[in-house]
Amino acid sequence: xxxxxxxxxxxxxxxxxxxxxxxxxxxxxxxxxxxxxxxxxxxxxxxxxxxxxxxxxxxxxxxxxxxxxxxxxxxxxxxxxxxxxxxxxxxxxxxxxxxxxxxxxxxxxxxxxxxxxxxxxxxxxxxxxxxxxxxxxxxxxxxxxxxxxxxxxxx
Amino acid sequence: xxxxxxxxxxxxxxxxxxxxxxxxxxxxxxxxxxxxxxxxxxxxxxxxxxxxxxxxxxxxxxxxxxxxxxxxxxxxxxxxxxxxxxxxxxxxxxxxxxxxxxxxxxxxxxxxxxxxxxxxxxxxxxxxxxxxxxxxxxxxxxxxxxxxxxxxxxxxxxxxxxxxxxxxxxxxxxxxxxxxxxxxxxxxxxxxxxxxxxxxxxxxxxxxxxxxxxxxxxxxxxxxxxxxxxxxxxxxxxxxxxxxxxxxxxxxxxxxxxxxxxxxxxxxxxxxxxxxxxxxxxxxxxxxxxxxxxxxxxxxxxxxxxxxxxxxxxxxxxxxxxxxxxxxxxxxxxxxxxxxxxxxxxxxxxxxxxxxxxxxxxxxxxxxxxxxxxxxxxxxxxxxxxxxxxxxxxxxxxxxxxxxxxxxxxxxxxxxxxxxxxxxxxxxxxxxxxxxxxxxxxxxxxxxxxxxxxxxxxxxxxxxxxxxxxxxxxxxxxxxxxxxxxxxxxxxxxxxxxxxx
Numbered sequence: 001x002x003x004x005x006x007x008x009x010x011x012x013x014x015x016x017x018x019x020x021x022x023x024x025x026x027x028x029x030x031x032x033x034x035x036x037x038x039x040x041x042x043x044x045x046x047x048x049x050x051x052x053x054x055x056x057x058x059x060x061x062x063x064x065x066x067x068x069x070x071x072x073x074x075x076x077x078x079x080x081x082x083x084x085x086x087x088x089x090x091x092x093x094x095x096x097x098x099x100x101x102x103x104x105x106x107x108x109x110x111x112x113x114x115x116x117x118x119x120x121x122x123x124x125x126x127x128x129x130x131x132x133x134x135x136x137x138x139x140x141x142x143x144x145x146x147x148x149x150x151x152x153x154x155x
Numbered sequence: 156x157x158x159x160x161x162x163x164x165x166x167x168x169x170x171x172x173x174x175x176x177x178x179x180x181x182x183x184x185x186x187x188x189x190x191x192x193x194x195x196x197x198x199x200x201x202x203x204x205x206x207x208x209x210x211x212x213x214x215x216x217x218x219x220x221x222x223x224x225x226x227x228x229x230x231x232x233x234x235x236x237x238x239x240x241x242x243x244x245x246x247x248x249x250x251x252x253x254x255x256x257x258x259x260x261x262x263x264x265x266x267x268x269x270x271x272x273x274x275x276x277x278x279x280x281x282x283x284x285x286x287x288x289x290x291x292x293x294x295x296x297x298x299x300x301x302x303x304x305x306x307x308x309x310x311x312x313x314x315x316x317x318x319x320x321x322x323x324x325x326x327x328x329x330x331x332x333x334x335x336x337x338x339x340x341x342x343x344x345x346x347x348x349x350x351x352x353x354x355x356x357x358x359x360x361x362x363x364x365x366x367x368x369x370x371x372x373x374x375x376x377x378x379x380x381x382x383x384x385x386x387x388x389x390x391x392x393x394x395x396x397x398x399x400x401x402x403x404x405x406x407x408x409x410x411x412x413x414x415x416x417x418x419x420x421x422x423x424x425x426x427x428x429x430x431x432x433x434x435x436x437x438x439x440x441x442x443x444x445x446x447x448x449x450x451x452x453x454x455x456x457x458x459x460x461x462x463x464x465x466x467x468x469x470x471x472x473x474x475x476x477x478x479x480x481x482x483x484x485x486x487x488x489x490x491x492x493x494x495x496x497x498x499x500x501x502x503x504x505x506x507x508x509x510x511x512x513x514x515x516x517x518x519x520x521x522x523x524x525x526x527x528x529x530x531x532x533x534x535x536x537x538x539x540x541x542x543x544x545x546x547x548x549x550x551x552x553x554x555x556x557x558x559x560x561x562x563x564x565x566x567x568x569x570x571x572x573x574x575x576x577x578x579x580x581x582x583x584x585x586x587x588x589x590x591x592x593x594x595x596x597x598x599x600x601x602x603x604x605x606x607x608x609x610x611x612x613x614x615x616x617x618x619x620x621x622x623x624x625x626x627x628x629x630x631x632x633x634x635x636x637x638x639x640x641x642x643x644x645x646x647x648x649x650x651x652x653x654x655x656x
Contacts, residue, residue: 002583010323017330025342032608034337034344037601041330048323055319082376082578085368085550089571092554093564101555108554109547115375116543123544130548134555144559 007053014045084115100149101139106131162510165210166518174211175218175518179526182222186238187230187530193223193239193425193465197485198359198560209493210511216489217512218519220482224425224461225269225527229534232258232265234542241461244429251449259531263392264399264451265458266527268407272459273520275411276418276466281513284470285502294475294499296610297618300603301627302477303596308634310427310589318638320585327576328593329600331356338602339609351565358484358594360557360570365587367553368574373582374546392531403455406436414460418467418480425480427588428464433457466516473497473512477599484595 018039026033088108096104106127113123138144165171178200185196196219204212227239231246232253242249252261294302307329311321334345335355346352400407410432417428436456437446446453468480476497478484490497495508502509557570577587611617619625 006579006583020345024337024344025340027340032605032613034340034342037597037604038330038333038344041326041333044326044329045323048319048326051319052323078376078378082372084375085371086571086575088550089368089554089567093567093571096564105551105554109551112375112547112550113543116546118541118543126544127547130551134548134551138555138559144555145562146555146558 001056004053004056007049007051007056010045010049010052012049014042014047014049016042017045018042081115084112088112096147096149098149100151101146102131102135102151103149105134158507159510161507162512162514165507165511166214166514170208171211171214171515174207175214175515175522176526178215178218179222179519179522182219183226183526183530185219186223186226187534193220193227193241194359194362194482194485196220196223197482198556201485201489204489205492209495209508210515212489212493213486213495213512214515214519216482216486217515218522220465221269221273221462221519221523222526224465225266225458225523226530228262228265228269228458229530232261233534239426241425241429241464242458243426244433244461245454245457247447248450248453251447252451252454255449257449258534259392260395261451261454262531262534263394263396263528264454266523266531267393267396267400268410268455268459269462269527270520270523271407272411272414272461272463273466273523274517275408275459276415276463277513277516277520279415279419279463280466280469280473280516284474293623295621295624296603296606297621297624298627299475299477300600300607300618301624301631302471302475303600303603304631305627305634306477306596307589307592307600308631310592312634312637316584316586320580320583321589324580324585324587325589325593327580328590328595329597331361331573331590331594332597333601338598339605349565351561351563355598356569356594357560357566358591359560360566361573361594362591363553363557364570364572364574365577365590367549368570369577369581369587371546371550371553372574372578374542392528399451399455403452406452406455407459409435410456410459411463414463415467417460418464419470425461425464425468428467429457429461432460462520466520469516473501474499478595 019042021035021038021042024033024035024038026035088111092101092104092108099107109127109130110123113127114120118126135146139146181200182193182196186193197216200215200219204215207215223239224241227237227242228249229238231237231242232249235246235250237243237246249261249265252258307325311318311325330345332355334352336343336346336353343353413432413435414425414428417431418425433453433456436453437443440446440452442450442452464480465482468478468483469486471477472483472487472490474497476487478487487497490501495501553570554567557566558564560566577590581587607618619628
């Protein structure tokens, strides 16, 4: 069922890519413009998606016979937990300018460690030390301008 | 001879040797941390190489990548998480051996095979590259187009699993490669008004997303803490190595040859080399059933292949200026920066520098033995550090590593988006390697196609008008037709066999 749905998703994505590509300007002197490769890729998406969907069309029979795909509580919990690293990155993107890289990284590590039931003091200690090491290595040694945020304001 | 002596002097000085030793330790660290790839190690090195002379800069990159590829086996063996994608092929085998209390023995064999593979690939690089360069001088946009298409086609046909999924994965990579300003018209494509995207999508954040973030999301989506390797070691690092190599010397040679060949294919890299060698070793083994239960034979094949692939990847990078893998894609940038323009002329204009590069390869692979031994002895940290502490640290390295490429938060977004897409795709058995190769080679493919069409006034037949171009084109078409030909052959054999008594 998943492969069938993924096949459909690729067909839709391919159609969108193809339509967007038709809007790219083509100079009259060029036979092939900037839309050629994106259009071919859109076509590739649609073709591959179609093959994938057709290959798993048997999954539809299960749906027709009343077999439904359900997620139990354990699966739902695992799926939500798998989003934690992605959410942590979103937090860094939104908060790092204001909080600074050091505090953001420490907060991310602390929360992620607690999510896997690390003892509070260990999580706190490791997060602070690791954040300091990463911040120091990247901003002082590799000269990467990591945002300083609040700590920069306080000097 | 003067150039060779010049090369020796460039390498055997205090600064370069110190850089090699430091790079080896750095490579071990990065390779051994799951999620940090050899490519990332090299990418992180680039800012430092700005301040170095050409020889130490290249030495740092070569040593780091060679060490990181080996060190990727360490977490693979202890945690069942490959430190680098190149270790993924045999991670299950190595971990099974570790569970039997043979972690150090496995890593010792890995280390010697990696060193042998690296030296084998270097010999090929030294002796084959200059002659290839003479052929490469004949190359124009037509040949480069076919070469890029050859690499992309190979990435589908040698991938593990359903080819449709490999094809779709490749399309994802190619789509990412079209982001940015079009080469011919300067029109922005899929940039959504974001200035950072005008220069295109950098492949390093994409790689971090596709491999590291994907792995992290899988970890948090499961409850497995994964400490099932005995904490007490009874085995020794090198004591069983002569016995294994004596028994599997054919595998060692085959793995090194396949690795070098696949590494030299533009677009394929150490990880694909390892997969192919492992698959080849399994198909030709007398103990096929033992594979997957902790069998050293597969490790000999694949671990020699990934390091030889690393050296092999430098062949197209130096000769054609086409990246053999993602590491050499970065290397090409560094070479330009240091005034060593990759391409056929590098062997004529390079002087002592090109010999220095070859010597550096030998030293980088030889230093692997002592530093690797120390790394294996101190690898117990992976058993002792729980993954619930290790993984958040790795995530932070990924965030900062992605940001560090261009010092822009856009790259962190790219890592997040590609990582999330990769997570969905990987859970549904889509291979990731074709997507990376699509991104790396997409620009080469499109730009050379467009240049050729301009030169020939849109005549498609011109792609077959030159001998090398026609040969490469025929090879690509043959690869595409191979599945059909194999099927026809099998059907023919099937109809023939019942007639025989």
